Amino acid sequence: MRPTEFAYHRAETIEHALALLAEHGEDGRPISGGQSLVPMMNLRLARPAHLVDVNHLDMARIEEDADTIRIGALVRHETYLTHPLIARHLPAMLEAVHWIGHPTIRRNGSIGGSLCHADPTAELAAMAVLHDARIVLASTGGRREVAAVDFLKGAYVTDVQPGELLVEVIFPKPTGPHVGTFDEVGERLGDFAIGSFGVRLEHDGTRVRRLATVCGGARMVPIRMTELEAGAAGQPLSALDPVAFGQKVTAMVSPSGDFRASAEYRRNLIGELASRTLQRARDQAMGMK
C-alpha cells in the first residue's frame, strides 16, 4: 500500500520546526529516520496531513557534562557502537544497540523516533528506563523534561503532545565503577524481542552500590524490578545469585501471550535472560569477565 496525501515541510532550524508543529497541531507529525513512521504511513495506520522533516536540525550530537551524557534526538542507532562516551558510561547500551533491527535500520533510525514510536520492546526505550533518563520536549511554549518511565505510557503511546518535538535525552552518568549488560531473544536476528533484560551494576570492587534492572516483554512498556534492585544494594558481589535472581524475576512478571510466544514461555524466557545478564554483570564486576 501507499500513504495518503500530505504536505511536506523541511524544517531548517528547531524554531522553524516548532512553529510548523504548532501551526499544524494534531495534523502535523515530525519525521526523522522514517523507519517506523513510513511503514505506518504505507499501511495507512498513520495519516498525517503535514509532515515536518526534522533531519536537518542541529540535534545529532552526543555531549557530556559533569554528571550527564546528552544524546540529541537525531543521533542514529549505529553511532553508539563506536562512540567512546557510550562505551565508557553506558555499556549496557552498547550491548542493546546490537539487537536493533539490521545495519540499514541502525544507520537511519534515531533515538527521538524510537522513543516517540514506543514499541513495547524497543531497546532504546529499555535503555532510557534502565538509566533513569530524562526526555527533553520542546514546543513554542518552552521546554519540559519528563522521566523516561513517565514518558512511556503504553504500547505506542507516549507523553508527547501535539506541537512538541523531542530534542534530546539526558542520561545521568553512573558514579564510580560500573558494568552493564543486556540480552534478548526474538524470532529472527533483528526482529523486535519476545523478551529482554538489562542490568546496570554500580559497585566498589567487592560490594553492590546500586543495581538497576530493566525488563522488556513483561508489560506494554519496559519495567524496573525495583524490589530486587533494593534487595541487592549493599550486598557483597559474591552473594549475588544469578539463578535465584532469575527465578524471582520469573515469579514476579506476568506477561501476556500472543502469536509469537505464550505467556508461560515469555515468563520463563525473561527469568532466564535476567539470570544471564546478572551473571555476566557480576562476573565483570568481580573481574572474572
Next chain:
Amino acid sequence: MKNKIELTVNGKGHALAVEPRRLLADVLREDCGLHGVHIGCAHGACGCCTVHVDGAPRLSCLTFAVQCDGKTIETVESLGGTDATHPLQQAFRKHHGLQCGYCTPGFLMALVPFVDAKVREGTMPPEAEIRDAMSGNICRCTGYQGIVEAVQDTIGQGLRSQGTGQ
C-alpha cells in the same frame, strides 16, 4: 500538490515534480525507469528496495522522494550494468547466491559497501558478521548459504588483489 526536486541518480541529473507521498522506490522505478529497484513488502521488512542515498544503504520504500532533493542516489544498475560484471554479482552467479533474483538487487546494494569496507580494513569477517550485514534482506530461494559464500569469495579476491589476504 507536487513538489519540484532534483536527484542525481547513477550519475545522471533528474528534475522531477513529485507528490510528497510518493516513495523514492516508486519514483526510481516509474520516473527514472530503474526497474532494478524491487519492492517486496513496502514496510521495511524485506530489504529488496535497498539503494544508496549519498553513498550509504537506505530502504527506498521508507523514504519519500521529496526528502531526497539535492541528493545522490545509486541503484543496482550502477554496479555492473546489464552484464552484471561487478565482482560481487559474478560471485553470486558462481555460488548460486540467487535463483529467482527478486531479492538480489537489495542484497547487492546492502552488501557492496560491507565488502568494500572489509577489503579496506584488510580483514575477512567471521561468518556471523556477514550474516548480520545481510540480516535486513530476505531471500526465499537460496537459504542464504550461497550468498554468504559469494561475500567471502569477493572479500577474499579483494584482499588478495591488494596483497592483504591472510
